[in-house]
Amino acid sequence: MTEERYRHEIAHxxxxxxxxxxxxxTLWFFKDLLGMxxxxxxxxxxxLRGYEDPYQWSLKVTEGPEARMDHAALRTSSPEALERRIASLREGNLDxxxxxxxxxxxxxxxxxxPDGHKMALLWEVEKYQAPPQLQSKILSRASKKPLQGLPVKRIDHLNxxxxxxxxxxxxxxxxLGMKTHERVVDGDIETGAWMSSSLLSHDVAVMRDARGARGRLHHVAFYYGIQQHTIDAAEMFRDYGIPIEAGPDRHGITQSSFLYVFEPGGNRIELFGDPGFLVLEPDFETRTWTMDQIDTGTAIGGTNLPAETYFTYGTPPIEPIPDIVRR
Amino acid sequence: MTEERYRHEIAHxxxxxxxxxxxxxTLWFFKDLLGMxxxxxxxxxxxLRGYEDPYQWSLKVTEGPEARMDHAALRTSSPEALERRIASLREGNLDxxxxxxxxxxxxxxxxxxPDGHKMALLWEVEKYQAPPQLQSKILSRASKKPLQGLPVKRIDHLNxxxxxxxxxxxxxxxxLGMKTHERVVDGDIETGAWMSSSLLSHDVAVMRDARGARGRLHHVAFYYGIQQHTIDAAEMFRDYGIPIEAGPDRHGITQSSFLYVFEPGGNRIELFGDPGFLVLEPDFETRTWTMDQIDTGTAIGGTNLPAETYFTYGTPPIEPIPDIVRR
Amino acid sequence: MTEERYRHEIAHxxxxxxxxxxxxxTLWFFKDLLGMxxxxxxxxxxxLRGYEDPYQWSLKVTEGPEARMDHAALRTSSPEALERRIASLREGNLDxxxxxxxxxxxxxxxxxxPDGHKMALLWEVEKYQAPPQLQSKILSRASKKPLQGLPVKRIDHLNxxxxxxxxxxxxxxxxLGMKTHERVVDGDIETGAWMSSSLLSHDVAVMRDARGARGRLHHVAFYYGIQQHTIDAAEMFRDYGIPIEAGPDRHGITQSSFLYVFEPGGNRIELFGDPGFLVLEPDFETRTWTMDQIDTGTAIGGTNLPAETYFTYGTPPIEPIPDIVRR
Amino acid sequence: MTEERYRHEIAHxxxxxxxxxxxxxTLWFFKDLLGMxxxxxxxxxxxLRGYEDPYQWSLKVTEGPEARMDHAALRTSSPEALERRIASLREGNLDxxxxxxxxxxxxxxxxxxPDGHKMALLWEVEKYQAPPQLQSKILSRASKKPLQGLPVKRIDHLNxxxxxxxxxxxxxxxxLGMKTHERVVDGDIETGAWMSSSLLSHDVAVMRDARGARGRLHHVAFYYGIQQHTIDAAEMFRDYGIPIEAGPDRHGITQSSFLYVFEPGGNRIELFGDPGFLVLEPDFETRTWTMDQIDTGTAIGGTNLPAETYFTYGTPPIEPIPDIVRR
Incomplete structure (x- = not known):
């Protein structure tokens, strides 16, 4: 259990x-289609950055031999929180x-x-300052929404x-002081957990790798804020040759609206329509989904998450790679 | 080929x-959930009638031993059109x-x-007149949108x-003078056709019965006019125990937004979000979808229409009835 | 009264x-912002053409000394209909x-x-044929939705x-055989009429010019098909400096969703979200709005159409031109 | 300035x-129309409670001689936070x-x-436990979405x-440790402030009373989570006789979607479509809107907030009460 006063140490x-x-x-996908x-x-x-990402970048695309996540970094809520989290990691022998x-x-x-994913914590950032022609009249918006593709606002979460x-x-x-808002169990085995340190349903989720591998990425999610934009994005992806894995639909878990696709490098990307359930209760009890409830958990609408990819494919990929990803 | 001047003989x-x-x-479904x-x-x-259905009723629910369509009736665009259509039917030995x-x-x-579905043509109708408390301030609206469930506006089409x-x-x-706007072929076999006498993509569609039966109903569709309402409806159906077959998503064929469910009697009902493509060109060429294009045809988003029901289940049902319908 | 058999002579x-x-x-507006x-x-x-406009162009932008409509052309539903309509115009001394x-x-x-607007009728068109890279997988779509701005599908109507x-x-x-679906009267004076020859609420509308001028344009409308896109468009116009006159909201008249802006040349343009009420009844009675009902007629939501522009400004403009248009 | 470690003391x-x-x-408004x-x-x-309100009630409606807010209560993020906040209030002589x-x-x-509004802080709550027939399959949902009217999910914020x-x-x-995310200044005078202790743009806002009164309520907001539902609600309010003051539109300030109406008792109620901008940056700099920017601040679309009510009418009302409220 996290002490209450350390519940808010991770900002996002x-x-x-x-x-x-x-x-x-990959760059065509993120720049031309997603307007980054x-x-x-x-x-x-x-x-790259989305038009509401507050820092210099939220996504770094690096050429490499295989699709995978190099690392992900969480920003703490203060410099002191960073020190405290590092001290705790060291106590836990997570060097x-x-x-x-x-x-x-x-x-x-x-x-x-513990599973081998490379993560990072940081406080120091350089805020993005838009040049005059990119400044928005909407003062909370770090830059104008571009006129290219269907622009995502910002990075959202990691799975x-x-x-x-x-x-x-x-x-x-x-x-890190995160709280698990929802989890899935299959008998005795915990197969998924959705966590954050804020009222978002999750900044990070972890799901069981059905291939038994360690340290892989399921997906990175980018935020639209409007569910209709996931529907618009599906149409764009369909016509511009990006394979759609599932959605648009809404998960019962987190109540968030989703669309999953594979970017041309092979990483799974989620387009996140709206945040779904906001966890306002400070003492919200973790919801646990069991297998008899999981249909509603995976999708409120008619989507069946495809077993041949959704629970088995991650990056780096393991052979055989499903055909849909290679398209 | 229809003569041009008989292209508009069927109104809806x-x-x-x-x-x-x-x-x-069934009545709980249409009245409590769909607000008829x-x-x-x-x-x-x-x-029953939806709040924008212009006549006394658009749906008659009758108790009977099995789920099925008793009949469907099209209204002609004039009394003379009715006479002409009957003459043509008689010439064609469709007595x-x-x-x-x-x-x-x-x-x-x-x-x-020719396949044995019971159809009807008519001109004479009694317009619905709302009592004062049900009159809408929106003059084209036949009655106020009710405060019950997620009300459908009106009946839309037949499949x-x-x-x-x-x-x-x-x-x-x-x-009837209808025009086929889109069709699907599987090699030499025509497996689907979407037809109307107006700029709607279809008032009537016909699809091949994979069970080889004659005269069955695939679905009746009711109209929301707003795609979001199909998403809202999916959530309602999920929580109130109505089995969702597929959607919400958008068909490539007709570009219309769909949600398919089974009403408690077993008939498939479509909730139709928006009309999709409106056929403004008077000389629109029939679009023909082939099997290599059909993925986009069936859904623009990630939906896979479930083979175990979508292409085989109709009413009256043929044993074995899929579990999802019996839920 | 139009004879029933001439009710469908104008296609769109x-x-x-x-x-x-x-x-x-003006070109930046239509190409960069509206993706034509x-x-x-x-x-x-x-x-210019929208991505679902079926012909070579729906909008011609011509440099000239003042903002105005040069002409608008309606396509008939057949070559014979064109002949019949011309004969009728000639009988009516509308040479x-x-x-x-x-x-x-x-x-x-x-x-x-009769008021001096230049109109045209035609049948012969050259259908637009997309080159391979612009062909859509959606067969009813004349070309791919572009990745530029917030693309309109097609031209919609004229006011x-x-x-x-x-x-x-x-x-x-x-x-022309059009039917007036809705009209507004102020005492004895007819101040607006919405007409079409199809089940669209209107292909053409006419409104009283409060400045008493003849032959002016109120607006041309372009079609999104999705109400959310009018909301997205408002945000784009706001941030890219296009003056918004009113909306997004929904008219009670026609039940259509609207957004009015002034393109940089000074013509009023409507972004049309969805078609609103589709007139399925072949004997739909014209709805007449009186001044005590007009609040709902002009907007279902909270919009007040601005008296200083909406009912007085048209193109060609008459001095003094409202400041909002000059921005 | 708030110390960083006391930034999260108020939950909601x-x-x-x-x-x-x-x-x-008033009860007809909240129960029949808003589905509480x-x-x-x-x-x-x-x-009363919305279907996602986690406690026994979020709104208490009490008969009284005039429309007004009796009090509003914020829940702290822990029992210790409550003690700390009370100590701070006492230090500040806010007895x-x-x-x-x-x-x-x-x-x-x-x-x-300091202006005389009655506020309260609390930790102890009784969680709402739905009886079986009201339990939702969506585990984070405190109860099923009802089939009545256009149900709001929960209370959102106070203005x-x-x-x-x-x-x-x-x-x-x-x-209370709140942070001001956005504010408006008119020359030297601060005329508005939007504050929270979470990543919501605001739990509480304060705006200058143009009538010079003390301790009045501008509005209470209830949350839909879907912008379309504010559009649906506007239509419902229009047809069921609830006066719409402004919207649906989106504020530039907070980027949230709004609809303002007057409930039959006279209090202004906001229907809140989606949360708009989520303040993820822990060191987000307060945005200050000046009068030359305020058009975008008040609305991104075409809405003009009506001066005769929006900045002057609050509850308890001061004579003369605008006609729109009395309708």
Whole structure:
């Protein structure tokens, strides 16, 4: 259990770095279709942000031999919270190390989850300042909504596959102060957990990897804020050749609206329509979904999440890769 | 081919009569969930209308041993059009007969499609006149939107299963003057046709019955006019125990937004979000979908229409009835 | 009264030509913001089409000294209908003349309304054929939805200002076979009429010009098909400096969703969310709105159409031009 | 300035009590139109909750001589936070007192804002437990969405009118640990402030009372979560005789979607479509709107907030009461 006063130490998911064997395709996906702004290009990497992302970048696309998540970084709610979280990680023998020098961010503490995902914590950021022609009249908007594709506002959350869900969940609870709002159990086995340190249903989720692998990515989600835009996005993806895995529909778990696709590099991306259930109760009791309830949990509408990909495919991929991803 | 001047002889689908072995369940579905008004109750039948249906009823629910469509009636665009259509049906040896005395409608010409579906044509109707407390301030609205459930505006269209699509399609084209806007072919076999006499994508569709039966109903559709309402309806159906077959999503064929459910009597009902593509071109060329294009045809989003029900289940049902319908 | 068999002679509004004193601004508006495709550029004119417009162009933008409509053309439902309509116009002494040679269209019959608006009728069109890279997987879609701005699907309707509504309305009824679905009266004076020859609420509307001028344009409307897109468009217009006159909201008259803006040349443009009420009844009685009902008629939501522009400003403009238009 | 570690002490707005001189009308509004569940009736009061409100009630409607807010209560994020906030209030000489015995809540600390609004803080609540027939399959949902009217999910926020905004804002910042996310200034005068202790744009807002009165209510907001539902609600209100003041539209301030109406007792109620901007940055800088930017601040679409009511009418009302409220 987290002490109440450490419940708010993680502010939000700040950034993710994805590797792609198809950088041209991946950049076309994020820039031309999802309207993300490019803020820097260096070596084999391109830095991108949605029009409401507050920092220099939320997504770094790096050429690499296989699709995968390089790392994801959470921003703490204060510099002191960062120190406290690092101290807790060290107490838990989740060793890590400071790094520095990444574009747009200051010193960053890198550590591995018990399942081997590379995560990071940071406080220091460089706020994005729009040049005059990109400034929005809407003052809370970091830059104008671009006229390209169907622009996402910002990064939203991370969903990790793990050989075992429980140790990852517990380390996020114990060391980062996150709260598990919803979970799924299949008999004695915990197969999914949705966690945050705020009233969002989740900044991070962990789901059981049906292939038994460690440290893989299920998906990164980007936020529209309007459910209709996931419907518009599905039409765009359909006509521009991006394979749709499932949706648009609404999960019962978190009540959030979803659309899952595979970007041309092979990583699964979720387009997130609206946040769904906001957890206002400070003492909200974790909801546990059992297998007899899971139909509503996976989708409120008629979607059947495809067993041949949704619970087995992650990045880095394991052979055989489903045909739909290769399209 | 229809002569141009007979292209507008059918105005719209006026009414459908459904049989149900579970009249209480069926009426709860249409009245409590879909907010239809009851306008009359007589014998084993209840007459219902949506709040924008212009006549006394668009749906008659009758208790019967099995779920099925009793008949459907199209209203012609004029009394003369009715006479011309009957003459054409008779020339085509699609014999029929006049009936009269149905609540809210005048004399009606009944005939069978080449596949055995009971259809009717009529001109004479009794317009619904709302009592003062049900009058809407919106003058084109026949009555106030009720405060019950998620009210449908009106009946929209009919989808028939046929052992052979082509003869039914051709009889609607030849004798009713309908135009086929879109069709599906599987090699040499025509497996679906969407037809109307107006700029709606379809008043009537015909699809191949994979069970090889004759004269069955695939679904009757009711109209919301707003796609979000199909999403709202899915949530309602989920929580109130109505089995969802597929959707909400949008068909590529007709570009219309759909949600398919089974009413408690067993008939498939479509909730129709918006009309999708309006056929403004008077010389629109029929679009023909082939099997390599059909994924986009069936759904623009991620929906896979379930093979175990969508292409095989109709009413009256043939054993074995899929579990989902019996729920 | 129109004879029933001539009720369907006009298929739809095919094209409008607008003049603009600010062609760069006007083209930026239609191409960059509204995602229209340019199909030709010749002399002082640029030809544009929305991604579902079926012909070579629906909008011609021509540089000229003042904002105004050059002409609008309706397509008939058959070649014979065109002949019949011309014969009727001639009987009514609404003289006209054939022209030919316009890009993408064949011979065209030009005539003036009793109030002096330049209108045209035509049958011959050149269907737009998308090159391979612009072909959509959705077969009823004439071309892919572009990735630019918030693309409109197609042209929708025309709204004319007239010194006197009734003569214009009557000439459309008598000679074109249109039906007036809704009208507004202020005491003895008819101040608005919404007409079509199909089940659309209107292809053409006429409203009283409060400035007493003749032959002016109120607005041309372009179609989204999704109400949310009018909301998205309002946000885009706000941030990109296009003055919003009113909306998004829904009219009680026609039940259609609207957003009114001024393009940089000064013409009022409507973004049309969804078609609203579809007139399925073939003998629908014209609805007449009186001044005590007009609040609901003008808007179902909270919009007050601004008296200082909505009922007085049209193009060509009359001095003084309201500040909002000049922004 | 609030110390960072006290930034999360207020969880959310738990409940509001409204007085009404027209209890039948007010209850019809909240129960029949907005689908709120009644959980208790006692004396002159009725207790209501939306289907996702987690406690026994979020709204208490009490008969009284004039429309006004009796009090509003915020729930703290822990029992310790409650103690700390009370200590701070006492240090600030904002004296208060404990009360107890209210249905569904434990001991409650009542205090007045510097402008005289009655506020309360509490930790102890009785969670609502749905009886079996009202349990939702969606586990985070406290009860089924009812089939009555257009149901709101829950209470959202409070907007207070104050003779002076700054002292009220500063007391919420200093003693409750709230953060001001956005504010409006008119020259030297602060005319509005939007505050929360979470990533919501606001749990409480304060706006300058143009009538110069103290301690009045501007509005209480209820949450739909879907913008379309504010559009649906506007249609319902229009046809069922509830006066619409403004909207549906979206504020630039907070980016939230709004609809303002007057309930039959005279209190202004906001229907809140979606939360708009979520303040993820822990060091988000307060945005300050000036008068030259305020058009976008008040509405992104075409809405002009009506000066004759929006900035001057609050409850309790001051004569003369605008006609629109009396309708």
């Amino acid at each position: 998911l700040a950034r993710v770095e994805l590797h792609t064997p198809n950088p041209d395709g 702004y490019e803020t820097k290009r260096e070596g084999q990497s391109v830095y 890590g190390a400071w790094s520095d020098g990444e574009f747009g961010y200051g010193k960053t503490y890198e550590f591995d989850t 990790l596959l793990a050989r075992e869900v429980t140790p990852v969940k517990e380390s996020f609870e114990r060391h | 689908l006026a009414r459908v009569e459904l049989h149900t072995p579970n009249p209480d369940g 008004y009851e306008t009359k109750r007589e014998g084993q039948s209840v007459y 029929g007969a006049w009936s009269d005395g149905e609540f809210g409608y005048g004399k009606t010409y009944e005939f069978d499609t 028939l299963l046929a052992r052979e699509v082509t003869p039914v399609k051709e009889s609607f084209e030849r004798h | 509004l095919a094209r409008v030509e607008l003049h603009t004193p600010n062609p760069d601004g 495709y340019e199909t030709k550029r010749e002399g002082q004119s640029v030809y 006209g003349a054939w022209s030919d040679g316009e890009f993408g269209y064949g011979k065209t019959y030009e005539f003036d309304t 004319l200002l007239a010194r006197e509504v009734t003569p214009v309305k009557e000439s459309f009824e008598r000679h | 707005l738990a409940r509001v009590e409204l007085h009404t001189p027209n209890p039948d009308g 569940y009644e959980t208790k009736r006692e004396g002159q009061s009725v207790y 208060g007192a404990w009360s107890d015995g209210e249905f569904g809540y434990g001991k409650t600390y009542e205090f007045d804002t 207070l009118l104050a003779r002076e905004v700054t002292p009220v804002k500063e007391s919420f910042e200093r003693h």
